[in-house]
Amino acid sequence: MPIQYVCSITTADMINIVAPGNGAASIQALQGKILTAPQSTGTYRMMRAVIKEINGIDIEKEMTVQNVDNPAASVTLVMSSRSDAALSWEPNISSGIKRVPDLRVLYNTGEEYRKKFGLDLPYFGVAVRKEVAARDPGLAGRIDKAFAECLNGILGNVDEAVNIAGKNSGIPPDVLKLAISLGRLRFKHASMASDAGKQTSNKGAEVLVRNGLLPRALDAGFFAA
16 A cells, blocks of 8 residues: 555564563573464564564574464463563563563564664554645644644653553553563654654664565655655
8 A cells, every 4th residue: 555654653673572580581481492472463573573683583593482472472472481482562562571570582673673773673564645745745744743742741741641641451550561661662653754764764774674574664755755
């Protein structure tokens, strides 16, 4: 579908591999072990590409990847000692750690990417259909501003935000607050109308192209003005 990217709203700090406290101490130590992950997701494919790029490890060749239907299930299998590690994302990570405090983060995608490239790796973002943006040239800017204000509101009053989200999502507010306070649920607005926003997206796309996840680099028309 022809779309244009308006802004990113979270970073890949949300995506983690967790392991038991007495388990593997590094991503390298998982070689030959069982990793549970929702393989049908774009998140899994993106993380596989990032690990291959940064660490030189293809998780499908050097580990046994056990597929699960959803990101919560992968953490559950580690908690029940049926897997050596799990790939998932927030708030599933903090929910698991709350129930089993011994569980720990082995690999944080956003952190490792930032160490390597000095940039954030965008995760969730907002796009608009090209035909709609063409009909209303000011639409992308209004959407961009609305999401920037929304994220400022969340970070400006985290307690109120997690209470509202908890009531509507069924996720306990303390789980959401833990994820935010530890920097794993990292809300960060980056406008694609800015050079900095384009730079983060272009670099991320470059990594994904190099590892076969995207067919080509992004062009200027991909970004909403």
